Amino acid sequence: MSNYTLRLYISGKTKQSERAIADLYRICEEEFKGDYELAIIDVLENPEMADAEKIRVTPTLIKDLPPPIRRIIGDLTSKERVLIGLELRAGEKGK
C-alpha cells in the first residue's frame, strides 16, 4: 500500500492534459519517490466515474491519501504550490 494516493481527472488527450500528467508525474517522482499510486481518469472515456465524483472541470486533482482528502483545481506546473494546495506542505494560509 502506497503512502500517497492521487487521482487526476483530465479531458481527452489534449496538450493541457498531457502537461498536467507530465507535471504530476514529475512532482510525484521527485516528492514521493515511487511510494505513490496515481490514477489518471479521462472523463471523456469514463464519464460515469467523473459523474460519481461530481467532477465539473478538468484538470481536477484529488488526493485520497494521506488524509485529509483534498481536491484542487488549477495549474500543476509549480511543485511547491501543488504540495501546499494538497496540504502536504505548510504554506501561507489564505495567501
Place this chain on the structure above:
Amino acid sequence: MPGDGSMKILVVEDNPEDARLVGLALSKDESQAFNPVITDCLSSGLEYLAYGGIDAVLLDLGLPDSDGLASLVRVKQLSPQVPVVVLTGHGNGDRAREAIRLGAQDYVLKGSIGFELLSRSVTYAVERSRAVKDLRELNELLERAVKKRTAEINAARASFNSIVERSADAILVVDLQGTTRYANPAAAELFGRPVEMLVGEQFGLPVVPNDLVEVEVRSGNGRCVTAELRWAESEWNDQPAFVTTLRDVTERKHLQAQLVQADRMASVGTLAAGVAHEINNPLSYLLYNLQSLVEDLPHLGQASLDDMVARASEAAEGATRIRDIVRDMKTFSTLEEDRREPVRLDEAIETAATMCHNEIRYRAHLVKKYGDIPPVLANAGRLSQVFLNLMLNAAQAVEEGDIDHNEIRIDTWTDGKDVFAAVGDTGCGIPVDHLGRLFTPFFTTKPPGVGSGLGLFTCHNFIRSYGGRIEVESEAGAGSRFTVALPVLPGGYEPDAEPEPPDEAASERPVARGRILVVDDEPMIGSSMRRILRRDHDVSVATSGTQGKEILEKDPSFDLILCDLMMPDISGMDLHAWLEERNPKLAQKMVFVTGGAFTPVAKEFLQRVDNLRLEKPFDPKDLKAIIADLLCRVGDGGGSKDKE
C-alpha cells in the same frame, strides 16, 4: 390646550352640587390652571368633545341620558385620544375598575373629592395621554424610517443579486472545504445542471488562491467547453470563501489561434524573401557547376579530373546548404503541434538565426556566446519562433547601416535550476511607459501592416506554457535585452540514440544483391536512385502509382519497394491498401519515401502502419547503407517505425 398653558377640562356631571365641588377643586390648584367646561348631560358633553380642544374629560357615571359604563364607551368612541377620569359614587369600586379596563385613565370616588386629589388625577391623566401620544408619534416616525431603510437595503440587495444572477460568467461561491455554497444561473447553464444540484457538492479548491487557469468544463450533454477559471478570495455569510468565476473562452481561443496563425503567416511572408535569397546563392553555383560539368564532360581528356571533382563537390555543398535551410523551414511547420521534447536552446537559436540571417546582416553583427547548458522540455519549432521574434525585434531596433557598431548579442547560460538565453541589441531601447505593455496582445509600435502586436505576446505564451518566463531590461538609446528563462529538464537528459552515422565501411561492405522497385512520380528521383543503387542491386523504376501496380501485378518478387507517399493517380497509401489485400507479405516490404510534408490523411496513415520510412533528401552514401540495412530487416520480417 389654550396658549396660556391652562388645561380645558370637560366636566359632565348632572348633580349641581357635585359640579360645583369639582369646579371649586380645579380652581384651587395653584400649580396648574384649569379651564373647566361644565355640562349636565352626555349628549351636550359629546357635542363639546366633537367641537375639539378638550384636554381631558371628567365623567360622571350616573347621567340622566346615559348610564354607567355606556357613557364612557361613547366618549372613548368619539375621542379615543382624550383622557377620561370617571367620577363615581361610594361603593362602586368594581364599576370604577371596570371603567379603567375600558380605557379610563383614572377614577375618583365622589365622597372623597379633595382639591389635590382631583386636580392631580386630571393633570396626570392629561400628561400621561400626551406622553402616550408623543410616544406613538415617535414610534410611527421610527417605523417609517425603518421601512424606508429596509426598502433601500432590499433594493440594493436586489440589484446586487440581479448583477450576479444575470452575469454571463458562471459564478460559484466555494467555502474553505471546497464545497459550493452558491451558483448563479450562468453556472447552471455552463455545467448543464440546475443550481440546486451544484450547491452543496464538492467543487474543489484552488492550487493557488487568486489564480487564473484554463480548464475544460464538462457541460451537461457530454460536451467539453474551454473556460478561464478565476479564483478570488472573498466572504460568504461572514465566513472566508472563494468566488470562482468561469468564462467560456472556446470562441476566443479559436479566434486567438487564428490571429496567431495569421501573425505567423505574416512573419513567414517577410521571411520567404530572405529564405529565397539564402537559397538562391548556393543554388546559382550549384547550377553553374553542374551545367559546366555537363558541358565539359564530353571533353574529359582536356579537363583535369581533380577540377571535375572540385566542381561536383561544390555543387554538393550548395545542395547541402539548401537542404539545411529547407530543414529549418520545416521546423517552423511543426508549430501547431506542441509536441514537447528535450531541446537545446542553442539549436533553437541557430535555426532562428538561419531564418533571419538576411534581416540582420545589413543592420548589425551577430555575436553568439553559448554556455554549456542542459536541454529544456519544449517544442523546437515554437522555441525557434520565440528567438526568431526576439532577433527580428532586435534587428528592427537598430539603425540600418553601421554594422560594425551595431551588435545583436546572444548569450546562453544556466544556474543549475533554469536555463537562460538573452537576446540583446544596441538599438534605440524601449520607452519606460511601453515596458509594462510589451507582452500584451496587439501592443505594437510598428506601423500598421508591419507588426500585428502579437509577436511578443505569442513568445510570452509559449515560454509560460513551458513553465518559463521572459524578462526585459532596456535603456533608452542604449539598447534592450530580452532574457528567456526555462526550467532545466528534470531528472537529467538521456539524448535519444542519434541515428548511427552510416559508417563508410558499411556502405562499401558487400551486401546480397536485392531486387528493388522504386515508385515515384518525380522521374528524376527514380532515375537518380537507380543510378545510385544499381551497382549493388537490381532496380526497377515506376513513375506513377499505376505503373507500379502494373509491374507488381506481373512480378511480385521484389525484396523492397521504395514508394513515394503522395502521388497524383494512385498514392503510396492506395498501393499499400491494394497490396495488403492481395499480397500482405509484399505490403510489408514497402518503404515509404516522404518529403516531410503530409496531409492529415497521410499523417494518420503513417501513424497506423508499421512500414519503414525514409525521408528525402538523402545522401547517396546514406541511402546505400540504409538500403542494405533495410534489406536485412525486411528479410527478417521485422519492421520498425523509428527509422525516419
